[in-house]
Amino acid sequence: MALEILVRAQTPIPLDVSFQVAPGELVALVGHSGSGKTTVLRTIAGLWRPALAQVRVNGRTWLDTAAGVDLPAHRRRVGIVFQNYALFPHMTAAQNVMAAMDRADPAEASRILDLVNLHDLADRKPAKLSGGQQQRVAVARALARKPQALLLDEPFSAVDRATREKLYSEIIVLRRHLQMPVVLVTHDMTEAQLLADRMVVIDKGRVVREGTTAQIMADAGALRALGIREVAAMLPATIAAHDDDGLTRLDAPTGPLFLPGVTGAPGTRVQVRIMAHDVILSRQRPVGLSAQNIIAGKVGEVVYGTGPGVLVHIDVSGHEILSRITRRAADQMALTPGDTIHAIVKSMSVARDHVARAPQEDPQTSDMTTSQGAPDKTP
Amino acid sequence: MDWTALWLSLRLAGWTVVILLPVAVLMGRLLAYRKFHAKVLVEALVMLPLVLPPTVFGFYLLVAFGRNSLLGDLWQSLFGHQLVFSFQGLVAASVIFNLPFAIQPAQRGFESIAPEVREAAACCGMSPLRSLWKVELPLAWPGLMTAMVLTFAHTLGEFGIVLMVGGSIPGETKTIAISIYDRVQGFDDKGAAIMSAVLVTISLFTIALTLWLSSRVGRRLS
Numbered sequence: 001m002a003l004e005i006l007v008r009a010q011t012p013i014p015l016d017v018s019f020q021v022a023p024g025e026l027v028a029l030v031g032h033s034g035s036g037k038t039t040v041l042r043t044i045a046g047l048w049r050p051a052l053a054q055v056r057v058n059g060r061t062w063l064d065t066a067a068g069v070d071l072p073a074h075r076r077r078v079g080i081v082f083q084n085y086a087l088f089p090h091m092t093a094a095q096n097v098m099a100a101m102d103r104a105d106p107a108e109a110s111r112i113l114d115l116v117n118l119h120d121l122a123d124r125k126p127a128k129l130s131g132g133q134q135q136r137v138a139v140a141r142a143l144a145r146k147p148q149a150l151l152l153d154e155p156f157s158a159v160d161r162a163t164r165e166k167l168y169s170e171i172i173v174l175r176r177h178l179q180m181p182v183v184l185v186t187h188d189m190t191e192a193q194l195l196a197d198r199m200v201v202i203d204k205g206r207v208v209r210e211g212t213t214a215q216i217m218a219d220a221g222a223l224r225a226l227g228i229r230e231v232a233a234m235l236p237a238t239i240a241a242h243d244d245d246g247l248t249r250l251d252a253p254t255g256p257l258f259l260p261g262v263t264g265a266p267g268t269r270v271q272v273r274i275m276a277h278d279v280i281l282s283r284q285r286p287v288g289l290s291a292q293n294i295i296a297g298k299v300g301e302v303v304y305g306t307g308p309g310v311l312v313h314i315d316v317s318g319h320e321i322l323s324r325i326t327r328r329a330a331d332q333m334a335l336t337p338g339d340t341i342h343a344i345v346k347s348m349s350v351a352r353d354h355v356a357r358a359p360q361e362d363p364q365t366s367d368m369t370t371s372q373g374a375p376d377k378t379p
Numbered sequence: 380m381d382w383t384a385l386w387l388s389l390r391l392a393g394w395t396v397v398i399l400l401p402v403a404v405l406m407g408r409l410l411a412y413r414k415f416h417a418k419v420l421v422e423a424l425v426m427l428p429l430v431l432p433p434t435v436f437g438f439y440l441l442v443a444f445g446r447n448s449l450l451g452d453l454w455q456s457l458f459g460h461q462l463v464f465s466f467q468g469l470v471a472a473s474v475i476f477n478l479p480f481a482i483q484p485a486q487r488g489f490e491s492i493a494p495e496v497r498e499a500a501a502c503c504g505m506s507p508l509r510s511l512w513k514v515e516l517p518l519a520w521p522g523l524m525t526a527m528v529l530t531f532a533h534t535l536g537e538f539g540i541v542l543m544v545g546g547s548i549p550g551e552t553k554t555i556a557i558s559i560y561d562r563v564q565g566f567d568d569k570g571a572a573i574m575s576a577v578l579v580t581i582s583l584f585t586i587a588l589t590l591w592l593s594s595r596v597g598r599r600l601s
Binding site (some may be wrong): 045046047072074075076077078079080082084087089090099100102141142143145203287 | 449493495496498499500501502503504505506510514517518540
């Protein structure tokens with residue numbers, strides 16, 4: 001494993017967390033605020049020293065409290081993007097990036113700024129950049145350090161939804177070129193689901209569950225810690241066409257999907273997050289309904305919780321859609337695994353920032369703003 | 380016009396600034412970044428010269444620097460003359476009574492740097508010294524600038540402590556403030572008026588220059 005961490009502490013909050021991240025893997029550390037996520041990240045960076053901790057990166061020990069090893073932060077090859085970016089206000093974007101290099105190299109700085117689509121703004125000071133642009137500088141600065149571990153601390157929380165949608169896709173495209181382990185701290189499940197390969201769910205300082213998005217979404221224990229309203233399915237899709245009325249037609253394994261204005265050229269592969277509480281179920285294919293997406297599938301597992309809600313897994317040609325309905329409705333419909341069922345998704349219920357680029361390479365280049373040439377250059 | 384006294388005052392102010400700059404950086408940083416038990420006590424000690432009457436402060440300095448004091452004897456044996464009533468003694472006194480004017484603004488300057496910005500510097504691979512040079516000093520500069528100007532201007536204007544510790548030896552400890560006092564005592568109103576005007580001009584110019592420089596720094600950051 002490229003990154004191994006173990007933290008045990010009583011202050012600032014009780015903490016007992018350990019997990020590993022593979023090279024090139026993005027692990028999201030999710031949980032409510034105050035659950036200890038950021039403290040874990042700060043331990044990796046060397047900004048916090050818990051009572052008992054071990055941090056190993058690429059076989060090298062950065063921190064081992066038992067053995068008395070504690071590399072200071074500036075000796076750890078770590079790239080970190082802070083929640084508020086913490087850019088150096090007296091330096092331009094390019095100087096910020098060069099500040100993280102062992103030897104200031106303007107050509108390299110300009111190449112990295114290209115990578116985050118900021119080339120034209122290299123000479124601007126942070127105060128003259130928008131929130132999204134500042135975030136890009138922060139990412140560029142973190143990469144300029146040639147980090148052996150990249151740490152992202154709620155990096156999207158300070159930008160608006162529209163910018164976030166763009167930044168998600170940029171990070172996804174950028175990630176294809178990164179070989180180091182990446183840890184993303186977030187309380188936003190959309191972010192975690194769209195960006196992460198794996199999630200580590202932390203609650204009150206302890207790891208509750210660890211697994212892929214699909215595993216976490218099927219896990220009642222994890223969902224309790226995350227909040228049941230966060231349950232959602234991820235569908236891979238390809239942009240098919242932009243219709244004149246503003247809707248975008250996507251080809252998904254579950255059939256065509258109509259969503260309001262998705263950014264990207266036809267052929268662009270995306271992933272769509274469909275919230276379970278937005279999905280209505282019907283035994284018959286409904287007619288005369290305003291909803292544009294009616295997806296036929298088979299009832300899979302029906303998970304009864306302790307509350308009034310029930311989570312229904314619907315299998316659609318090997319992919320899964322989740323629906324959260326009331327226990328009363330499930331009883332009235334007498335849902336049994338194997339039954340044919342129709343999942344109804346209102347187009348308007350899928351927010352723009354719930355659609356992002358697919359993590360894999362596109363089969364063809366698209367003209368999406370985020371992919372203008374730069375990402376093709378490998379760092 | 381007593382040019383010797385003016386030159387002495389400027390030298391005194393200059394030396395005080397030169398000696399206090401590193402002290403202000405070290406102490407300002409310490410007080411801005413660290414939390415420790417005796418912090419309030421240290422801050423109170425630093426502030427003390429602001430509230431004590433110059434005579435009280437001067438008296439203690441006389442006792443500390445004078446004959447039969449540890450410091451006074453050490454100085455006498457090292458340099459062959461006593462510390463009080465000498466230029467060096469004046470500089471030492473000046474450094475001490477200017478501590479609040481140097482440390483307080485410096486501390487505010489360092490406090491204005493967000494902790495994450497310092498952490499970012501470390502995570503960019505900067506050693507503490509490099510971080511100080513590349514990130515902290517440029518950002519705390521307005522505070523340090525204020526500290527230096529206040530110190531300089533305040534030294535030019537100090538009267539009571541200088542008189543207590545230095546006496547009024549021409550060319551050695553007689554500053555312009557004391558020279559003005561002597562002229563007034565000797566009914567030389569014209570001389571006092573000229574020297575006062577010169578002192579006002581120099582002080583005004585120094586402060587205006589700083590304000591202009593720090594507004595430039597402000598623009599550089601935005």
